[in-house]
Amino acid sequence: MEQGVRTSALLLSLLGLQAAVAQGVPAARQFELVRMVRQDCGSCHGMRLTGGLGPALTREALADKPPSSLAATIFHGRPGTPMPGWRAMLSEAEAQWIAEQLAAGFPEERRSAQ
Amino acid sequence: MRRRGLLALLGAAPVSALMGGCAAPSAPPVPPVQATGTGDLGVVVERARGTLAVVNTSKRTLLGEIGDLGDLSHASVVFSRDGGTAYVFGRDGALSKVNLMTQRVEARLQQAGNSIGGAISQDGTLVAAQNYTPGGIKVFDAQTLALVADIPAEYAPGKLSRVVGLADLPGQRFIFSLFDAGAIWIVDLSSRTLPLVTKLEGIGNQPYDALVTPDGRHYIAGLFGEDGLTLVDLWDEVPTARRILAGYGRGEQALPVYKMPHLRGWAVAGRHAYLPAIGRHEVLVVDTASWQEVDRIPVAGQPVFVIARPDARQVWVNFAVPDYDRVQVIDTVSRRIVRTLEPGKAVLHMEFTPRGEAVWISSRDANRVSVIDTQRFETLATLDIDAPSGVFFTSRAARMGF
Numbered sequence: 001m002e003q004g005v006r007t008s009a010l011l012l013s014l015l016g017l018q019a020a021v022a023q024g025v026p027a028a029r030q031f032e033l034v035r036m037v038r039q040d041c042g043s044c045h046g047m048r049l050t051g052g053l054g055p056a057l058t059r060e061a062l063a064d065k066p067p068s069s070l071a072a073t074i075f076h077g078r079p080g081t082p083m084p085g086w087r088a089m090l091s092e093a094e095a096q097w098i099a100e101q102l103a104a105g106f107p108e109e110r111r112s113a114q
Numbered sequence: 115m116r117r118r119g120l121l122a123l124l125g126a127a128p129v130s131a132l133m134g135g136c137a138a139p140s141a142p143p144v145p146p147v148q149a150t151g152t153g154d155l156g157v158v159v160e161r162a163r164g165t166l167a168v169v170n171t172s173k174r175t176l177l178g179e180i181g182d183l184g185d186l187s188h189a190s191v192v193f194s195r196d197g198g199t200a201y202v203f204g205r206d207g208a209l210s211k212v213n214l215m216t217q218r219v220e221a222r223l224q225q226a227g228n229s230i231g232g233a234i235s236q237d238g239t240l241v242a243a244q245n246y247t248p249g250g251i252k253v254f255d256a257q258t259l260a261l262v263a264d265i266p267a268e269y270a271p272g273k274l275s276r277v278v279g280l281a282d283l284p285g286q287r288f289i290f291s292l293f294d295a296g297a298i299w300i301v302d303l304s305s306r307t308l309p310l311v312t313k314l315e316g317i318g319n320q321p322y323d324a325l326v327t328p329d330g331r332h333y334i335a336g337l338f339g340e341d342g343l344t345l346v347d348l349w350d351e352v353p354t355a356r357r358i359l360a361g362y363g364r365g366e367q368a369l370p371v372y373k374m375p376h377l378r379g380w381a382v383a384g385r386h387a388y389l390p391a392i393g394r395h396e397v398l399v400v401d402t403a404s405w406q407e408v409d410r411i412p413v414a415g416q417p418v419f420v421i422a423r424p425d426a427r428q429v430w431v432n433f434a435v436p437d438y439d440r441v442q443v444i445d446t447v448s449r450r451i452v453r454t455l456e457p458g459k460a461v462l463h464m465e466f467t468p469r470g471e472a473v474w475i476s477s478r479d480a481n482r483v484s485v486i487d488t489q490r491f492e493t494l495a496t497l498d499i500d501a502p503s504g505v506f507f508t509s510r511a512a513r514m515g516f
Contacts, residue, residue: 036435039460039478039479040372040373040435042187043187043188043373043374044373044374046185046187046188046205046228047161047162047185047187047188047205048185048187048205048206050185050205050206050228051228051246051247052188052205052228052230052246053230053246053276053278053293053322053374077370080339082320082322082338082371082374084370084371084372085370086370086372088370088436089435089436109162
């Protein structure tokens with residue numbers, strides 16, 4: 001079941017986020033989250049997620065990191081490093097969704113939809 | 115009148131096309147003159163497209179665009195001292211030398227894998243890049259971009275630190291901080307073949323950025339890993355690092371820092387320095403004679419840039435996400451906020467015109483740069499520029515630490 005959900009999330013990302021809902025994150029919110037990761041997380045991780053003060057978040061760089069631990073880092077932050085917890089701006093489900101997308105290779109921003 | 119015509123042309127045509135029209139008829143031959151000065155030129159980084167927009171700060175117009183510059187997220191720019199050349203440091207480690215008059219890329223090289231900015235030497239002959247990957251600085255000849263010195267920030271065998279807070283110092287010197295090593299290094303390139311490196315160790319935990327004061331005397335590094343900043347008096351016979359504003363957080367739980375503040379673009383206003391607190395929604399005011407805290411000013415969010423208007427009467431502050439739709443203005447006499455502006459979503463940077471009658475503010479998500487009168491706070495113009503981030507004017511060429 002869990003595997004099935006994960007596979008469908010991956011498929012959705014491959015389809016360019018065209019589905020209405022993935023893991024309970026509505027499409028409009030997914031759009032915002034993609035933008036947030038590219039633009040705001042990008043100030044430390046790079047707009048292309050190739051790293052900066054924060055580490056690279058490309059699929060290759062994250063190959064050995066389980067999405068659940070990525071989600072925990074996104075939500076709670078990483079004490080002793082500049083990585084803050086984003087729980088004031090994200091739900092746990094949204095953090096998990098971002099983690100899954102990162103692990104699968106993060107979607108590009110669709111700029112026209114705005 | 116004549117100047118306007120030439121400027122308008124400049125947007126579309128290379129300078130060579132203009133040369134013919136400059137000599138007066140039936141006069142003795144005169145040497146070709148430049149179509150216009152460079153003092154009111156500037157650039158705006160279009161971070162998403164990897165493009166530089168060239169602007170005129172007097173006419174408040176877009177003159178043209180220079181594309182194909184790579185990943186310009188977090189790109190920064192320094193200028194040759196004639197103001198005619200912009201050196202662009204891309205996130206992807208590319209260094210581009212751009213002629214603002216012809217709007218052409220004159221030289222470009224991939225100098226690192228991940229870069230965070232650069233500096234130009236006092237005499238304008240050397241350009242230095244500060245890099246995260248591989249950690250260190252590289253120094254280039256400003257004319258040719260030939261490598262002059264490669265200085266890895268190797269703080270332990272085989273371990274390279276990410277470099278932050280690079281600034282030029284009087285003489286052929288550069289100073290920078292090592293995020294991973296808690297160190298400050300000073301490189302003297304008086305001899306290009308034999309760079310001398312002075313290392314200050316144990317300067318504090320995780321320096322994240324730094325500034326040099328307008329006189330080139332003091333270097334201040336902000337610390338992420340502890341409450342406080344580090345100060346180096348470069349006029350000392352043997353410079354040392356000492357802590358200032360230690361414990362400004364008073365042991366309280368720090369707020370999350372969603373974006374690192376920047377210290378370059380200093381706010382030294384008269385005898386006071388205005389500095390962003392880390393993890394606190396405050397601007398700290400420190401007396402540059404005693405280096406004691408004299409005030410702290412509550413602001414709308416985590417400060418990112420804290421920048422003095424050139425006359426130092428005002429200090430402008432922008433903020434990290436989610437408070438980055440606002441800009442606040444501090445009056446330096448009362449040391450209180452006198453204005454809160456909302457120029458557009460996701461304000462990333464602010465740049466004053468050379469004497470400060472206006473400020474240009476980039477709003478990334480509004481795809482707009484707003485030109486705002488700093489006395490009356492009216493919007494004088496807006497320019498449609500795609501996802502603008504850094505705004506850099508050629509007046510930086512004459513300022514130390516820029």
